[in-house]
Amino acid sequence: MRRVVFLDRDGTINKDVGYIHQPAKVRLLPGAAQAIVSIREAGLAVVVVSNQSGIARGRFGLEDLLAVQAEVERQLQEAGAWLDGFYYCPHHPEGVVEPFAAVCGCRKPATGLLERAARELGLSLEGSFMVGDKRSDVACGYYAGLTSLLVTSGMPLEPAASPAEEPAHILPDLAAAAKWILGRWAGLEPLR
Template sequence: METHRAAFLDKDGTLVVDVPYNVDPDQIRLAPGAAEGLVLLRDAGFRLIVISNQSGVARGLFAEAAIAAVRGRLGELLGEIGVALDGFYYCPHHPQGVVPEYAVACECRKPQPGMILAAARDHAIDLGRSWFLGDILDDVEAGRRAGCRTALIANGNETEWERSPLRWPDVVARDLAEAARLITAAPDAGPRPDANIHPTGE
């Protein structure tokens, strides 16, 4: 079976300007460098797949159905630059949530790799040739756990800087455009030696 390489993209703070717990389509704006970066990644043959924690559902801040409008608006913005997403995955859970059916520990909430692994199955993605791009170290850890290479968008959104061997990105960039330039200049590679590390459950 033919496989593909993907650029897995965190949404808030990486792909769009971070407005906490926002589901108002009118407030969604592409982040600086996002348009250029997405075009570069698409032209280099990467499938573009969003991987996003949406704990506002578990916290009772908005209904899960509201995410559809966010996805629709994002599709409109990307359509204006001639780019289409190949997938959109989100986790509505949080173990300290207030909505019972979503207040669970799961394997999809980053830094766990569940959404990435599901996307890889759905889209025939070769994880060892793929990248995860995000603005906090939980994104880096999720990508590493799935077996991807990782890019940290160092835009100030990471505040805790809790380090571990799984939380060291392969590249650091100031925005998605710079990250895309670094990624497209890097040699295509096989699986990482730490690929497919099992989730911790923590």
């Protein structure tokens, strides 16, 4: 079983422009692609887990989400960076579009996306990592038993509302987070 670094997408890999739904607006954050390359070269999987409540809220459709994701992956691949998986939550309890207007087990900080990815891709949650720009990403990793890192990506830091929202470390961007993980990873025992 491989360990994994789960990554939030918007605000962690690409610039968060708010309910992004146009491929033309996709801008990778500096160093993000190289960070993904270095994590995968170290033998960890990279899986993106993304809350996309814009679908439940009627801001955009599933095809828009997939078009944006395709563009994110196209830009990453141009820099040699490949993902092992992409999982998203289209739900929101206050949504207006059926059947997505619902309480679900996959909207971060719930751990459904991580568990599904681990099951489908044969990944170990134990000894794995979560990196995101929101406190909900940090808490998601905490609830799944991972080591969580918070990246600020140039935005003001939201205060933690609970111990679950306290990351192992706060870093400026994904490049710095990858470096931190790889330093930590070198000291981990291999999985049996």
